[in-house]
Amino acid sequence: xxxLGALLRRxxxxxxxxxxxxxxxxxxxxxxxxxxxxxxDEEMARDETVFVMGEEVAEYQGAYKITRGLLQxxxxxxxxxxxxxxxxxxxxxxGAAFQGLRPIVExxxxxxxMQAMDQIINSAAKHHYMSSGAITCPIVFRGANGAAAGVAAxxxxxxxxxxSSVPGLKVLAPYxxxxxxxxxxxxxRDPDPVVFLxxxxxxxxxxxxxQAVLDKDFVLPIGKAKxxxxxxxxxxxxxxxxxxxxxKAAELLEQEGISCEVVxxxxxxxxxxxxxxxxxxxxxxxxxxxxxxxxxxxGSEIVSIAVEECFDDLDxxxxxxxxxxxxxxxxxxxxxxxxxxxxHILAAVxxxxxx
Amino acid sequence: xxxxVSSHAAGAARQALGGSLTLAAAGLQRRGLAASAATVExxxxxxxxxxxxxxxIEAPPTTVTATKDELLSYFKQLYRLRRxxxxxxxxxxxxxxxxxxxxxxxxxxxxxGLEAALEKSDSIITSYRNHATHVARGGTVxxxxxxxxxxxxxxxxxxxxxxxxYRREANFFGGQGIVGAQVPLGAGLALAHQxxxxxxxxxxxxxxxxANQGQIFESFNMAALWDLPCIFVCENNHYGMGTAEWRAAKxxxxxxxxxxxxxxxxxxxxxxxxxxxxxxxxxxAVANGPIVLEMDTYRYHGHSMSDPGSTYRTRDEIxxxxxxxxxxxxxxxxxxxxxxxxxxxxxxxxxxxxxxxDAAIEASKAAPFPDMKELWTNIYAxxxxxxxxxxxSTHVETLAA
Numbered sequence: 001x002x003x004l005g006a007l008l009r010r011x012x013x014x015x016x017x018x019x020x021x022x023x024x025x026x027x028x029x030x031x032x033x034x035x036x037x038x039x040x041d042e043e044m045a046r047d048e049t050v051f052v053m054g055e056e057v058a059e060y061q062g063a064y065k066i067t068r069g070l071l072q073x074x075x076x077x078x079x080x081x082x083x084x085x086x087x088x089x090x091x092x093x094x095g096a097a098f099q100g101l102r103p104i105v106e107x108x109x110x111x112x113x114m115q116a117m118d119q120i121i122n123s124a125a126k127h128h129y130m131s132s133g134a135i136t137c138p139i140v141f142r143g144a145n146g147a148a149a150g151v152a153a154x155x156x157x158x159x160x161x162x163x164s165s166v167p168g169l170k171v172l173a174p175y176x177x178x179x180x181x182x183x184x185x186x187x188x189r190d191p192d193p194v195v196f197l198x199x200x201x202x203x204x205x206x207x208x209x210x211q212a213v214l215d216k217d218f219v220l221p222i223g224k225a226k227x228x229x230x231x232x233x234x235x236x237x238x239x240x241x242x243x244x245x246x247x248k249a250a251e252l253l254e255q256e257g258i259s260c261e262v263v264x265x266x267x268x269x270x271x272x273x274x275x276x277x278x279x280x281x282x283x284x285x286x287x288x289x290x291x292x293x294x295x296x297x298x299g300s301e302i303v304s305i306a307v308e309e310c311f312d313d314l315d316x317x318x319x320x321x322x323x324x325x326x327x328x329x330x331x332x333x334x335x336x337x338x339x340x341x342x343x344h345i346l347a348a349v350x351x352x353x354x355x
Numbered sequence: 356x357x358x359x360v361s362s363h364a365a366g367a368a369r370q371a372l373g374g375s376l377t378l379a380a381a382g383l384q385r386r387g388l389a390a391s392a393a394t395v396e397x398x399x400x401x402x403x404x405x406x407x408x409x410x411x412i413e414a415p416p417t418t419v420t421a422t423k424d425e426l427l428s429y430f431k432q433l434y435r436l437r438r439x440x441x442x443x444x445x446x447x448x449x450x451x452x453x454x455x456x457x458x459x460x461x462x463x464x465x466x467x468g469l470e471a472a473l474e475k476s477d478s479i480i481t482s483y484r485n486h487a488t489h490v491a492r493g494g495t496v497x498x499x500x501x502x503x504x505x506x507x508x509x510x511x512x513x514x515x516x517x518x519x520x521y522r523r524e525a526n527f528f529g530g531q532g533i534v535g536a537q538v539p540l541g542a543g544l545a546l547a548h549q550x551x552x553x554x555x556x557x558x559x560x561x562x563x564x565x566a567n568q569g570q571i572f573e574s575f576n577m578a579a580l581w582d583l584p585c586i587f588v589c590e591n592n593h594y595g596m597g598t599a600e601w602r603a604a605k606x607x608x609x610x611x612x613x614x615x616x617x618x619x620x621x622x623x624x625x626x627x628x629x630x631x632x633x634x635x636x637x638x639x640a641v642a643n644g645p646i647v648l649e650m651d652t653y654r655y656h657g658h659s660m661s662d663p664g665s666t667y668r669t670r671d672e673i674x675x676x677x678x679x680x681x682x683x684x685x686x687x688x689x690x691x692x693x694x695x696x697x698x699x700x701x702x703x704x705x706x707x708x709x710x711x712x713d714a715a716i717e718a719s720k721a722a723p724f725p726d727m728k729e730l731w732t733n734i735y736a737x738x739x740x741x742x743x744x745x746x747x748s749t750h751v752e753t754l755a756a
Binding site for chain 1: 478480511512513514515519521522523526528529530531532533536538539540541542543544545546547548550551557569570572573574576577580581729732733734735736737739740741742743748751
């Protein structure tokens, strides 16, 4: 498996070699990094109007090597290094989208997107509405979101709640390589502005992907959550990295006789309200898990859905596990104490189970 | 009282001017229109425009020609835009228009001169002071008035309002409410032109109030690095809301603020000077990259309908500009004083235009407000059947597929 993974990484971008390698195995492993890279590569090959811009995306091969090899393959017109001027280059990306191109704007991390917030919201998100449909903005804003490791307060914020509250934006948060490929390709093909929230910690992590996922036209529907693991006692809801934590917690809880249904949101705007409600009505209990701050977080919305739409089916009040309400500290012990662990999820489940 | 306010201002140059006029007004006054220097041959007029001030570029010739038909078309458009904005003023005071209303009267020569030089395949984006831009880009007065009144016949079907008019088929991208945000957007339009090799340009228009915004300098930098075919246009009407240019800008020589980028200061009250500048700038931008134009212009109204426009400038200043540099009067004089048309032709145009405006107002007053279902349309180009929440838990709206 590792050898194949290495071969795939080297072959990535080579449209001929990869399928040949893959025919050798039924499923294979792919890192999130390669999932992002292959998705962008395929979409750029498919549609000439797709281009990438951002800091260090070209000659540096990407600050996190996500855009590795793309400059060599597509040239500087389509893989464009920008100066460190988020407000300006985000506005330029949005203007290019208005005029008919399909930019992928990379934020080195979404912390820096705050400098460009006006362009994302007032320019990208609202124009289709204000113009009664005349102006479209087929842009993707992507990059690392949320906590990393040891990067402290200004580099660790999760922006899921802020962006997902805006009508006019679509907001996606992949967990595994299948999510990443399918949702990024769908985002690039989508005519609306999409905020695509990645996780730096997951970039190097490998996930199994089957033939279908590796197809160059593999897309996932925007707005549909995925049930990663079916269960009957409690619904664990999360997105991004926390889906992995929820899956781990579910395995541990199974040994204690508690059956967890793990829901991977995939899409934060639109939120799969029906899918979420269906799962909660089935299990009668819900724990929402996120790394962002609690007040007005994604969990707040999950709890609202549970209470407003599933009240009669609830056997316990909904629980939220979130990041602590503090700016992210630097010291390793404090940082660890500011973020959810599997233990927190186990404890929350036991509380809703009345155990 | 105004004299007392004036005397508090800093700067020896200012004090040297004396009187109660601001520096800006004094500067404007000295640059009267050179209408007397025109010659006619057949149907063609040759005239000298006021000289351009230049930065890192050679000035275009100040000798400009225009045919009778061109001048008539400019007059008609200038007059139409003037009457439209005046009627918007009346409608606003009659409470037929709500919210913001930023009027362009006084500045008409800028957009008319631009359109005389450029194509509809070139792109434009501007600020909230965009009523005239919409019409100049091929829209109708009825679409502007209708939009101001929030009707379905409006430019944005009533969903945008005064600041958000668009004409995609004419590459007019609004109509932007956030000061300065349109400038990076305009550079992006230019990037798309370059990327797709259209041979066209993008024009990003902003005011003296916006000219100090950081994102404008970010746009300048990237446009220059990438040689984008972008014409940055500072419509300098000398007041950012109530703040005179010399109180907001350490350097109000906006045509030089592009630093490494060439720039030109243009008599923005003279449609022919403007046309010449845009023709020259487009040629430059397509061949070389970005350029900054500063239009020396003036707005008669305050910043918006809630600003009387007289607490920060004198009525003398406003009326002297109107008397000496009015853009509509200038073209009327060129036509009449040089015997290009009879006065009756001008009267005819004025009469027809007033009828057009009146008809637009009547039609707009009779037009319907948007259907309630439009609250939920056009949020997304691909709504994917998503569910959005209404005011309370009883209302979940399912969008189209």
